[in-house]
Structure formats: C-alpha cells, structure tokens
Amino acid sequence: xxxxxxxxxxxxxxxxxxxxxxxxxxxxxxxxxxxxxxxxxxxxxxxxxxxxxxxxxxxxxxxxxxxxxxxxxxxxxxxxxxxxxxxxxxxxxxxxxxxxxxxxxxxxxxxxxxxxxxxxxxxxxxxxxxxxxxxxxxxxxxxxxxxxxxxxxxxxxxxxxxxxxxxxxxxxxxxxxxxxxxxxxxxxxxxxxxxxxxxxxxxxxxxxxxxxxxxxxxxxxxxxxxxxxxxxxxxxxxxxxxxxxxxxxxxxxxxxxxxxxxxxxxxxxxxxxxxxxxxxxxxxxxxxxxxxxxxxxxxxxxxxxxxxxxxxxxxxxxxxxxxxxxxxxxxxxxxxxxxxxxxxxxxxxxxxxxxxxxxxxxxxxxxxxxxxxxxxxxxxxxxxxxxxxxxxxxxxxxxxxxxxxxxxxxxxxxxxxxxxxxxxxxxxxxxxxxxxxxxxxxxxxxxxxxxxxxxxxxxxxxxxxxxxxxxxxxxxxxxxxxxxxxxxxxxxxxxx
Amino acid sequence: xxxxxxxxxxxxxxxxxxxxxxxxxxxxxxxxxxxxxxxxxxxxxxxxxxxxxxxxxxxxxxxxxxxxxxxxxxxxxxxxxxxxxxxxxxxxxxxxxxxxxxxxxxxxxxxxxxxxxxxxxxxxxxxxxxxxxxxxxxxxxxxxxxxxxxxxxxxxxxxxxxxxxxxxxxxxxxxxxxxxxxxxxxxxxxxxxxxxxxxxxxxxxxxxxxxxxxxxxxxxxxxxxxxxxxxxxxxxxxxxxxxxxxxxxxxxxxxxxxxxxxxxxxxxxxxxxxxxxxxxxxxxxxxxxxxxxxxxxxxxxxxxxxxxxxxxxxxxxxxxxxxxxxxxxxxxxxxxxxxxxxxxxxxxxxxxxxxxxxxxxxxxxxxxxxxxxxxxxxxxxxxxxxxxxxxxxxxxxxxxxxxxxxxxxxxxxxxxxxxxxxxxxxxxxxxxxxxxxxxxxxxxxxxxxxxxxxxxxxxxxxxxxxxxxxxxxxxxxxxxxxxxxxxxxxxxxxxx
Numbered sequence: 001x002x003x004x005x006x007x008x009x010x011x012x013x014x015x016x017x018x019x020x021x022x023x024x025x026x027x028x029x030x031x032x033x034x035x036x037x038x039x040x041x042x043x044x045x046x047x048x049x050x051x052x053x054x055x056x057x058x059x060x061x062x063x064x065x066x067x068x069x070x071x072x073x074x075x076x077x078x079x080x081x082x083x084x085x086x087x088x089x090x091x092x093x094x095x096x097x098x099x100x101x102x103x104x105x106x107x108x109x110x111x112x113x114x115x116x117x118x119x120x121x122x123x124x125x126x127x128x129x130x131x132x133x134x135x136x137x138x139x140x141x142x143x144x145x146x147x148x149x150x151x152x153x154x155x156x157x158x159x160x161x162x163x164x165x166x167x168x169x170x171x172x173x174x175x176x177x178x179x180x181x182x183x184x185x186x187x188x189x190x191x192x193x194x195x196x197x198x199x200x201x202x203x204x205x206x207x208x209x210x211x212x213x214x215x216x217x218x219x220x221x222x223x224x225x226x227x228x229x230x231x232x233x234x235x236x237x238x239x240x241x242x243x244x245x246x247x248x249x250x251x252x253x254x255x256x257x258x259x260x261x262x263x264x265x266x267x268x269x270x271x272x273x274x275x276x277x278x279x280x281x282x283x284x285x286x287x288x289x290x291x292x293x294x295x296x297x298x299x300x301x302x303x304x305x306x307x308x309x310x311x312x313x314x315x316x317x318x319x320x321x322x323x324x325x326x327x328x329x330x331x332x333x334x335x336x337x338x339x340x341x342x343x344x345x346x347x348x349x350x351x352x353x354x355x356x357x358x359x360x361x362x363x364x365x366x367x368x369x370x371x372x373x374x375x376x377x378x379x380x381x382x383x384x385x386x387x388x389x390x391x392x393x394x395x396x397x398x399x400x401x402x403x404x405x406x407x408x409x410x411x412x413x414x415x416x417x418x419x420x421x422x423x424x425x426x427x428x429x430x431x432x433x434x435x436x437x438x439x440x441x442x443x444x445x446x447x448x449x450x451x452x453x454x455x456x457x458x459x460x461x462x463x464x465x466x467x468x469x470x471x472x473x474x475x476x477x478x479x480x481x482x483x484x485x486x487x488x489x490x491x492x493x494x495x496x
Numbered sequence: 497x498x499x500x501x502x503x504x505x506x507x508x509x510x511x512x513x514x515x516x517x518x519x520x521x522x523x524x525x526x527x528x529x530x531x532x533x534x535x536x537x538x539x540x541x542x543x544x545x546x547x548x549x550x551x552x553x554x555x556x557x558x559x560x561x562x563x564x565x566x567x568x569x570x571x572x573x574x575x576x577x578x579x580x581x582x583x584x585x586x587x588x589x590x591x592x593x594x595x596x597x598x599x600x601x602x603x604x605x606x607x608x609x610x611x612x613x614x615x616x617x618x619x620x621x622x623x624x625x626x627x628x629x630x631x632x633x634x635x636x637x638x639x640x641x642x643x644x645x646x647x648x649x650x651x652x653x654x655x656x657x658x659x660x661x662x663x664x665x666x667x668x669x670x671x672x673x674x675x676x677x678x679x680x681x682x683x684x685x686x687x688x689x690x691x692x693x694x695x696x697x698x699x700x701x702x703x704x705x706x707x708x709x710x711x712x713x714x715x716x717x718x719x720x721x722x723x724x725x726x727x728x729x730x731x732x733x734x735x736x737x738x739x740x741x742x743x744x745x746x747x748x749x750x751x752x753x754x755x756x757x758x759x760x761x762x763x764x765x766x767x768x769x770x771x772x773x774x775x776x777x778x779x780x781x782x783x784x785x786x787x788x789x790x791x792x793x794x795x796x797x798x799x800x801x802x803x804x805x806x807x808x809x810x811x812x813x814x815x816x817x818x819x820x821x822x823x824x825x826x827x828x829x830x831x832x833x834x835x836x837x838x839x840x841x842x843x844x845x846x847x848x849x850x851x852x853x854x855x856x857x858x859x860x861x862x863x864x865x866x867x868x869x870x871x872x873x874x875x876x877x878x879x880x881x882x883x884x885x886x887x888x889x890x891x892x893x894x895x896x897x898x899x900x901x902x903x904x905x906x907x908x909x910x911x912x913x914x915x916x917x918x919x920x921x922x923x924x925x926x927x928x929x930x931x932x933x934x935x936x937x938x939x940x941x942x943x944x945x946x947x948x949x950x951x952x953x954x955x956x957x958x959x960x961x962x963x964x965x966x967x968x969x970x971x972x973x974x975x976x977x978x979x980x981x982x983x984x985x986x987x988x989x990x991x992x
C-alpha cells in the first residue's frame with residue numbers, strides 16, 4: 001500500500017494558495033483554508049516549510065498582517081508548528097494523508113460534521129493544554145488537598161440511600177448544596193439568590209457551553225476579554241458566535257475602549273474580581289460602566305468569578321451579579337480551583353425566569369454533576385471544612401506565588417516584568433523585549449515546565465508576549481529549577 | 497400593573513390560525529406555530545379549549561391527521577394539556593403572558609436564544625419526567641444498591657493523590673476504568689476496542705448530545721426507533737436533525753420497513769439487545785441487514801446497549817459494534833441502570849480515528865465524569881463487586897418484573913396485553929382497546945405511580961396506547977396497589 005515518496009510541490013506553486021480580493025470570505029481565512037485543504041488533500045506534505053510572511057504577502061499581493069493572521073489560524077489548529085530558530089512548517093504528526101479524520105476500512109467513512117470540527121478544535125493550539133508538569137496554569141496544588149477529610153465526606157454521603165436525587169430528580173443540583181452555596185455567595189460575594197437559582201453543572205466549561213448556546217444564536221456577537229480565558233473562547237467558538245476582543249488594562253476590561261464599530265454583543269464575558277490571565281481587579285466605577293453599557297445594549301454579562309474565594313489579601317470586589325438589575329448577569333464559578341478539577345462540580349447563578357428552562361437544558365445536555373460528590377461538598381461546606389481549606393490554600397499559594405516572583409525578579413529582573421500575585425493559582429509575566437513566547441513555552445515544556453505562552457490568550461493580532469505560570473503546586477525546588485531554565489533560554493537563545 | 501381581564505377571542509376567530517398550503521413549512525407545523533405564537537403573544541389565554549380536530553380540520557380544509565399532528569406538537573411542548581374526559585386546553589400554568597421566558601425588571605430582557613428554546617424543550621411533555629413515585633421508568637432499585645461497599649470504594653479512591661488525572665489530564669476517562677471496561681466489553685459483548693477508544697462521559701445524555709452534534713450537522717437526517725428513547729430524540733432535536741421514525745416490531749427495529757422515500761440518514765439510533773421501550777431482541781439476520789443498509793447508505797449507527805448487562809435469561813445478542821466494520825458503529829452505554837443515575841458515569845466506544853477529536857470535544861463541551869467516581873468504579877469492577885451486583889439485581893429485578901406481570905394478567909388480563917420482561921428495569925403494557933394513555937398516566941401520577949404513556953415514545957401519528965411501567969424498585973405492596981389503581985381507572989372511566 002505504501003506509495004513511493006513523490007516530490008510534492010512547494011507551497012508557492014501556482015494555484016495552491018490563491019485569494020479572491022472581492023470575495024466575501026476575509027483574506028486571512030482564504031489563505032488559511034487554502035493551506036488547510038492542501039494539507040488535507042495531501043498536496044502539501046507534513047514537514048513542508050511555510051514561506052516567510054513577507055514572501056507570501058508579496059506573492060499574493062496582500063499585507064503581511066493578513067498572512068500573519070492566516071498563519072495564526074493554522075498554528076491554533078495545529079496544522080502548522082513552530083520550532084525555535086526555524087521557519088514554521090506543516091506539522092509532522094498530523095493524521096495520515098488524505099483526510100484528517102477518515103476511517104480506514106469503511107467505504108462510508110464517518111467524518112466529523114462541520115460542527116464536529118468546531119467541537120474538536122483545540123484553540124489552545126495543537127498539544128497545548130495536554131502537557132503536564134510543574135507550573136501548569138489553572139491547576140490547584142495537589143499536595144494541599146485534604147484527601148482524608150474529603151474521602152470521609154464522600155463516604156458518608158455515599159452511604160446514604162438518598163431517594164430520588166440518585167434517580168432522575170434535581171438534575172440541576174442537590175438541594176443541600178444549592179442551599180450552602182446560596183448562603184456562601186450572599187455572605188462572601190454579595191450575590192443574593194434563591195437556592196434553586198444556583199444550577200450545579202459538571203464544570204465551568206459545561207456552564208459556559210450551556211449558557212452561550214442557550215442565550216445566543218449562531219452569528220450573534222460576543223465580547224471576550226483580550227487577553228482572556230480560552231475556555232470561554234472555546235464555548236463561544238462552538239456556539240458559532242462572532243467573537244470580539246474587549247480591551248483589558250491594569251483595571252481589567254474597559255468597555256469604554258471598545259471600538260464603536262464593534263457589533264452590539266449578545267454576551268460579554270468578564271472576570272472582574274481577578275482578570276484572567278493578567279490579574280487586575282476591576283474598580284467599582286468601571287464595573288458600573290460595564291453594567292450600564294450592557295443594559296443599554298441589551299447584552300447579558302457572563303461574570304466568571306472563578307477565584308474570588310481565595311484572593312490573598314483584602315476583600316474581593318463586589319460581584320457584578322449583586323450590582324446588576326435582575327437578568328443582566330449570569331454568575332459563574334467552579335470548585336476546580338478551590339478544590340480539584342477532577343471533582344467536576346461547578347455552578348452558575350441565573351435569573352429566576354431562566355431557572356426552569358436552563359434546568360431542563362442541563363438535563364437535555366447531560367451535564368449534571370455527580371450526586372454523591374455534590375452531597376459530600378454540601379457537608380464539607382456545612383462543617384466549616386471548606387472555609388478552613390480556603391484559608392489554608394490562600395496562605396500556601398501566597399507564599400509560593402511570592403517566592404516565584406522574588407526568584408524571577410532576582411534572576412531575570414532585567415528581561416521580564418512581573419507583579420506579586422494578588423490571588424489565584426497562576427500569574428503572567430511579560431518580556432521587556434519582544435520574544436517568541438510560543439517557542440519559549442515549547443522549550444520550557446521540553447524541560448518539564450508546563451507554562452503557557454501569553455500570546456495564546458489573545459484573539460487579535462496585537463498580542464503581548466509573555467508566559468503564564470502556575471505556581472499553586474510549585475515546590476521550592478521546582479521554582480528554583482524552572483526560573484533557572486527560563487533564564488538559560490532567555491540568555492542563550494533569541495527565540496523566534 | 498394588573499389589567500382588567502378582557503375577553504379573548506376563541507381559537508377559531510378569523511386570522512388566529514391560517515395555513516398556507518403552497519408554503520414550504522409542513523401544514524402541522526404551520527398550525528402548531530400559529531397557536532404557539534398566539535399563546536405567547538397572549539392572544540390566546542391559558543385554559544382556552546382547543547376545537548376538536550374534526551372541527552379545526554373542517555375550518556382550515558386540511559385532514560384530521562394534520563390537525564392531530566399539530567396538537568401532538570403542542571402537547572409535547574406543554575403548550576396544550578389534556579385532562580381525562582375533557583377537550584385539550586391551553587395549559588394553565590404557562591409562564592405569564594407576553595413571552596414564555598422574559599425577565600421582569602430589566603429593560604433588555606435576556607430571552608433564550610432560538611437554540612436555547614430547543615435546548616430547554618421537554619419532549620416528554622411538560623411535567624413528564626419530573627414526576628416521581630413508584631413505577632418510574634428507567635429507574636434502578638434504590639434498595640438493591642450496595643451503598644456500604646460503594647462508599648468504601650469511593651473513600652479508597654478519594655484518599656489517593658492521583659496526580660494529574662485530578663487536574664486536566666485524561667478528560668476522556670481515567671485509564672484504569674477504560675481498561676476495566678475494555679476487558680469487560682470484550683468478554684461480555686464481543687466489543688473489542690483499545691482502552692483509549694472508550695470515552696467516559698457524565699451521562700448517556702451527554703454522550704448522545706456530543707456524538708449527534710459531532711457527527712451530524714443541522715438539517716441532516718437521523719432515524720430513530722418508533723417507539724424509541726426520548727433521550728435520543730432530545731439529543732437529535734437539539735442537534736437540529738430531521739428525525740424519521742424507524743419501524744419496530746417483535747424483532748426490534750426493521751430497516752426493511754423504512755419508507756423508501758425517507759432521506760438517507762446520517763445517524764441511526766437503535767437498541768438491538770433490548771428494544772426500548774418494547775423489549776424485543778434483534779435477531780442476527782436483522783442486525784446484519786441493518787449494518788449493510790447503513791454501510792451502503794453511509795450512515796453511522798448509534799448502538800445504545802444500555803441494559804445488556806442485566807438481561808434475565810440467556811446471553812445478550814452480540815453487539816453491532818463487534819459485527820461491524822470499523823467506523824460504522826458507535827457503541828453507547830451507561831452505569832445509570834446497572835448502578836445509579838446519580839453517579840453520572842457513562843461511556844461510548846468510538847473508532848480509533850475519532851478518539852482524538854471526540855476526546856477534545858469532551859473537554860470543550862465540559863461533559864467529563866467525576867474522577868474519583870471513575871476510579872472507584874474501576875476498583876469495584878476489578879474486585880468483582882460489580883459482577884456480583886449485576887447478578888444480584890438480575891435476580892431481584894426478574895422476580896419483581898414477574899410478580900408485576902402476573903398481577904397485571906390476573907387482575908387486568910381482559911383489558912391489557914403484557915409479556916414477562918426479559919430484562920431491564922421497566923416493561924410496556926398495551927391496551928386491548930384504544931385508551932387515552934396520557935390521561936391514564938396522569939391519573940396514575942395523581943395516585944403516586946409515575947408510569948409513562950407509551951404514546952409519548954412515538955414521533956409519528958400512529959401510536960400504540962399503553963403504559964411504560966418501571967418495576968425494578970417496586971415492592972410487593974406497590975405492585976398490588978398500583979395494579980389495583982390501574983384496574984379502577986380502567987373500569988370506572990373510559991378515559992379520553
């Protein structure tokens with residue numbers, strides 16, 4: 001079956017990439033599609049070098065920005081890979097030639113649907129988000145989790161014959177957990193809601209998927225912090241929304257900086273208590289301006305409050321949900337950062353009128369959470385164990401974050417900028433001089449450090465280059481070794 | 497704000513319902529939409545009687561079947577309700593006039609998107625599926641579950657610091673559970689797959705949602721057993737598929753009876769080992785014919801094997817997955833029936849080429865299962881506890897099913913037909929003479945028995961009337977009382 005390896009035409013061969021400047025499809029997308037299709041149909045082989053952006057721009061008579069944007073799309077989908085010090089190439093380990101997802105042996109090969117390709121996209125870039133090691137962003141510390149206590153809560157919860165909750169009742173949440181959360185949110189976050197308004201789901205990601213699809217139709221517009229959470233971008237992408245970057249500065253998202261030409265959004269995703277990934281707290285005036293803009297524009301705000309429970313110092317800013325009129329804000333949170341992602345319990349607080357339809361949607365989608373884990377969590381909260389755990393990790397995470405920042409500043413203060421984190425499980429550092437952060441992050445991965453390139457959190461073409469570094473689980477030794485490794489890379493190589 | 501209650505026009509008033517016989521929208525849908533919109537815009541009030549199908553058919557000059565189908569849609573969406581002995585009416589407890597889901601107090605009320613309305617639909621009919629009591633279809637017995645043993649497994653699993661599985665690794669399943677399932681499926685079901693082909697999800701419903709959307713685009717055609725599983729219908733409905741009923745007889749789904757005019761399907765949903773809800777096993781010849789038809793038509797078969805693990809007698813028929821060429825079949829199963837729905841662990845076996853994209857889709861959708869429950873399940877399977885539990889519930893369920901059938905035959909043999917169940921947690925009985933099974937089921941609900949009307953499992957206008965009765969959790973007393981209640985209803989009232 002193996003055919004002899006034939007020479008394949010280079011990418012610039014006539015007809016492989018052409019653009020229609022009068023066409024409806026944006027130019028970067030035309031270039032991206034042409035290259036993608038050439039790879040799929042095996043016209044371009046894995047390993048083929050891409051021409052420089054300057055050269056392809058000249059050949060096609062388009063701007064370099066256009067080619068840059070097209071290459072960005074190819075990179076995001078993993079069709080193209082970048083290694084430090086060499087030109088981008090068609091990725092080597094793509095599925096066999098012919099089609100990216102065809103099934104051999106079947107005359108009627110089930111391909112993913114067009115929608116399925118969207119669902120299967122990894123917007124982190126091929127391979128990103130599947131790498132593990134020290135410094136992984138988003139990960140809480142495994143060594144601080146109270147396994148014994150949690151195991152006892154689980155056992156106690158699982159010994160009970162809980163009646164119809166274990167069958168098909170209360171899909172949107174076990175009532176005692178909803179009650180605990182309602183009390184907790186009222187006290188800690190100024191979020192006042194009836195227990196049934198708190199829908200329990202299996203993850204922040206399923207909350208985002210559910211809410212984006214239930215509140216917006218394909219083609220609707222959504223605004224997303226720039227840089228921002230890739231999980232939200234993924235949910236919007238799967239929902240077929242038109243995503244617009246919402247500028248972020250040292251005070252978080254700034255609605256006033258949104259270009260006037262941007263389409264009125266149906267959804268606005270923000271992280272006011274601790275901007276992800278840069279860390280800013282949004283001042284009250286800006287929160288009110290955001291609410292007012294959303295109100296006049298008829299948008300719903302998705303407030304992701306994922307880490308307000310373990311800010312290191314001071315009180316978190318009041319949640320938008322509590323400041324807003326009813327129905328303006330959906331409040332989202334998760335136990336993934338405060339406890340463990342593997343627990344798969346998250347929740348969203350919705351307006352009364354959406355309780356019934358969204359509870360039914362949780363059932364129809366099948367994204368309800370494990371009932372025994374929910375019950376265990378309710379008792380863990382009720383006993384004060386959860387509050388004690390938060391206090392504990394706040395101290396440990398603050399110490400680890402501080403040590404990381406001190407070590408970074410001491411060793412690399414000339415090349416990077418970084419602030420002491422005010423909370424959370426990760427921080428972002430930026431470079432004083434532009435660097436290819438994707439290449440740097442890949443090099444760090446090869447050394448066992450799972451940092452992410454800051455540029456990968458941006459949608460638009462203006463990206464800051466830097467690294468997002470998880471510190472919650474980092475030991476002293478890992479911090480010392482990781483900073484050393486980064487220093488070597490910054491000193492020895494001008495990556496990119 | 498309260499307006500005086502004004503007289504509202506009757507449904508037959510000029511202009512409320514009109515049809516365009518030359519239009520593209522099917523006539524039943526036109527009628528359904530007209531009535532729905534009139535209810536939404538408060539032109540028709542809750543409680544308004546619908547005219548008889550004969551009368552409306554005459555007024556609109558369409559067939560009675562057309563009006564019947566329209567009423568069926570309204571009933572399924574809960575816009576219309578039927579009570580025994582009276583005409584169908586606009587449901588009384590609909591949300592307030594004006595809009596079905598508007599938010600008071602907000603000038604820019606966030607309505608569900610069009611897609612959101614689909615996601616929030618309850619195809620079981622308004623209120624169905626949220627009622628609880630004896631005889632609930634689909635429910636395993638809560639009194640047979642080994643709570644102590646399971647609680648110990650969970651505790652042991654939760655005490656371990658499991659490394660990155662608890663963070664963001666192995667979204668598509670904990671490896672030891674995938675291995676246990678691979679071994680189990682090979683021995684018990686002739687399903688031979690590598691462990692990584694077994695994707696663990698949070699429910700059968702999330703598997704169906706994921707697979708329908710990833711393999712089919714909106715507008716694609718899907719065939720569904722008639723009568724068939726409402727969960728599959730819901731997933732197809734949310735995916736925007738065009739759903740066609742696949743005829744079922746005493747040997748299960750019969751592809752040969754499919755009308756030649758039906759659009760070639762992208763997906764075919766079947767339950768070959770034990771047809772849901774009628775119970776037939778599909779003979780080998782018919783399974784092969786189904787595979788051949790799917791192969792030539794380029795369809796993917798979704799094989800829901802939800803209950804093959806606890807058939808009461810004999811071996812289950814070989815799974816289609818093992819008979820098929822690679823890529824023809826996706827095999828779906830769940831622990832909801834063999835253990836507990838509240839565990840929220842299910843799985844699907846997919847072809848090798850779909851492993852990577854669908855694993856990413858599980859992550860993007862957020863429908864992964866609780867990690868500690870997965871690990872506990874792996875040890876429960878490894879220790880032999882799962883096998884012992886299956887053997888135990890097989891005997892108990894068989895005894896309960898037999899007692900139910902004997903009692904039904906003894907007391908109601910003249911009015912109903914019912915067979916001894918060969919497996920599962922529920923059975924279907926049919927009436928010797930046509931009955932309004934929706935009205936009967938509602939009456940049973942009021943007496944505390946959560947049976948479902950058999951007609952609600954049908955899509956088309958030809959429905960068998962009967963009841964689906966869960967027996968797994970039924971005590972002797974409940975069986976005696978439930979059959980007595982049904983007998984009274986059948987004797988005293990000619991429901992409908």
